[in-house]
Amino acid sequence: MPSMEIPWKKVFAPDSGTLLDVRVYDTTAADYDRLLGMLAMQYRVLYLEDGNAKDLPDYTTIIRRRDLVSVSIAVDVVGVEVKCFFWGENELTLDLRPEDVDSAEKAQGVFDLMKAIANTLNKRVLLTAENGSATRQWSEEYAICMFDPPHVQP
DSSP states (O other), X not given: OHHHHSOHHHHTOXXXXXXXXXXXXXXXXXXXXXXXXXXXXXXXXXXXXXXXXXXXXXXXXXXXXXXXXXXXXXXXXTTEEXXXXXXXXXXXXXEEOGGGOOSHHHHHHHHHHHHHHXXXXXXXXXXXXXXXXOOHHHHHXXXXXXXXXXXXXX
């Protein structure tokens, strides 16, 4: 578990304003719907269209709306704001500011979120430095930490 292998302060050390990305590859619309359901049940989720709060819709509606307005969700993970902008269907990317993770409790909250995503989607979840052109290979090679669902071997 990353919290034991790497001290949380090193995992979430601020790096000149660079965000951290929680990444999942090979995602589908069904994965996004499962993710949205899990997030809505376990966390406070704010869905925004052009900065205005709306009721959280399903993924298909979000994608349809994305062509008309700016869409995002903000998830409150024990005081850490984790955001998703729904850039692409095949890769899930959630952003967070490392400086917001300023306690062991908040670090554990982010790790718990990653584990919940891994278990909900049955896919590997990686924490990386922000990199808009990151490939799966890069993300796995340079991951700060990762979680696999119980049935997947690294």
